[in-house]
Amino acid sequence: MIFVPGVAMAEPDGGNNRYDRWARTSGTVLAGWYNPKTGLYDTTNWWNAANAFNAEIDLSRQQRLDIGARHAAITYDRNIEGGFFNSYYDDEGWWALAWINAYDLTKDKRYLATARSVFGDMTTGWDDVCGGGIWWNKERNYKNAIPNELFISVAARLAARTKGAASKEYLDWAVRGWKWFEASGMINSAGLVNDGLDDSCANNGRPTWTYNQGVILGALTDLAALTRDPELLRTAHRIANAAITTIVYPNGILREPCEPDVCGADGPQFKGVFMRNLGYLNAHSPRPQYADFIRLNATSIWENNRNSANQVGLIWTGPFDSADAARQSSAQDALNAAAAL
Known part of the structure; x- marks a missing residue:
């Protein structure tokens, strides 16, 4: 049993009690x-x-905390002047998903309106180069997986939260985005998603980052619910199973391709995105191997990759390296997923 300073421990430590406690402690x-x-x-x-904010919202929903709603109001007020737009369509997608999640938690219509506005800007990134899809950024120099996965996900979630012609338009975008993505060649023969396309519009063979395996799981889960197309879930399960058996250490712990290097400022975020979306897929189309994988990783994070201040590092097998909000929120996604089982 892991004893966390300042957190009351229940005896015996059964069920999901420990994951709930770990998630709350990490959230603090x-x-x-x-x-x-x-x-x-x-x-x-x-x-x-945006991802840290999303993790806090999930924690707040699961644990019935008020921090998600409080931070949503502050984050909105401090940043709405810029509309949550910038030069990168993937950045916009992360914020759109976060605001949809904030809307689900609070029912504050401003948040859904913000997500809709951001998605409207994302649609301006679509053109016919490589047959469709949106660009990574507004300079239009790279078509890759993550903005397009986010595009499908945001469109599907907006379709489920709007009515009439607006809902149909969002669904049409989600279906169009997925048909293009599926045909793009970015899903390789092993069932994993490479980073993007080269100048000839072919799979560029770049790393299979964990978040590229993750966002598409959530997108396909939502799109399947809207269209009742079972093939979408079959594809999601193929990608999920490939990821949890391939992008891992020998002991089954999720491994980012950049590890054991520091992975820069972006890489530490990726694994949490995968775990969040694997948990989402499992909630709607459960498989025992997903629950086992989520628990295994959450346990390793807490037992092998945590310092005395309950800060969590990059490499989930351990040892702890350093602390920042990206590392912590990535682990938070995994702990939230375990607590939700």
Whole structure:
């Protein structure tokens, strides 16, 4: 049993009690990086902040905490002037998903309106180069997986939360985005998603980052619910099973392709995105191997990759390396997923 300073422990430590406690304790640490003056998280970047915010919202929903709603109001007020737009369509997608999640938690219509506005800007990134899809950024120099996965996911979630012609338009975008993505060649023969396309519009063979395996799981889960197409879930399961058996250490712990290097400012965020979306797929189309994988990783994070202040590092097998909001929020996603089982 792991004893966490300042957290009451129940005896015996059965069921999901420990994952609930770990998630709450980690969430307290993550909240320490939240800066109410900016509405963002110190030690990390703009797109990472959207994911940290998303993790806090999930924690708040699961544990019936008020921190998600409080931070949503602050983050909105501090940043709405910029509309949550920037030069990168993937950054916009992260914020759109976060605001949809905030809307689900609070039912504040401003948040859904923000997500809709952001998605409207994302659609301007679509053109016929490589047969369709949106660009990574507004300079239009790379078509890759993550913005397009986010595009499908945001469109599907907006379709489920709107009515009439608006809902149909979002669904049409989600279906169009998926048909293009499926035909693009970015899903390789092993069932994993490579990073993007080269100048000839072929799979560029770049790393199979964990978040590229993750976002598509959530997108396909939502799209399957809207269309009742079972093939979408079959594809999601193929990608999920490939990821949990391939992009791992020998002991089954999720491994980012950049590890054991530091993975820069972006890489530490990726694994949490995968775990969040694997948990989402499992909630709607459960498989025992997913629950086992989620619990295995959450346990390793807490037992092998945590310092005395309950901060969590990059490599989930351990040892702890350093702390920041990206590392903590990535682990938070895994702990949330375990607590939700």
